[in-house]
Amino acid sequence: AEIPVMAIPIGITFTAMKRIVLASDLRNGEAFDDTTLRNIINRFNGELFLVSVLNPGEKPGVEKAIAGYELEHRYSDISHHLELTEGENLVDSLNEFAFEKNADLIVMVPHQHNFLVRMMRATQTQKVLKGTHRPLLTLAGSNKSN
Secondary structure (H helix, E strand, O other), X not given: XXXXXXXXXXXXXXXXXXXXXXXXXXXXOOOEOOHHHHHHHHHHOOEEEEXXXXXXXXXXXXXXXXXXXXXXXXOOOOOEEEEEEEOOOHHHHHHHHHHHOOOOXXXXXXXXXXXXXXXXXXXXXXXXXXXXXXXXEEXXXXXXXX
16 A cells, blocks of 8 residues: 555554554565654553564574664664564464553554565565554555665
């Protein structure tokens, strides 16, 4: 989508979105429009958890370190925490992290996939959407860097 999209699981009642998890695979130079995310954080005086799920035993290299630094710098004006977690399965690991942090919202930036890939297999965002019990906000990728 070229606009932010929020999906709310059936049976979820509205609560102030104070604890927000932004999932990132820590790609250097990743650009996305975070206006909606910032509006939510400011509206509810939220706390942002920047999380990246690594494969078991994976050591973050220089590229991930730079991307993590860029992400922290991007949100230096907001109460935030950068955390790395390990897991075999992104969906389970992300949902477990959100549960542990008692998150009110999960945020993801879907990557562009061609038509054939979308038809043949579910994307990570689709898998998280199917497996979460929390509202999920997807942000649109952008050419601008905030």
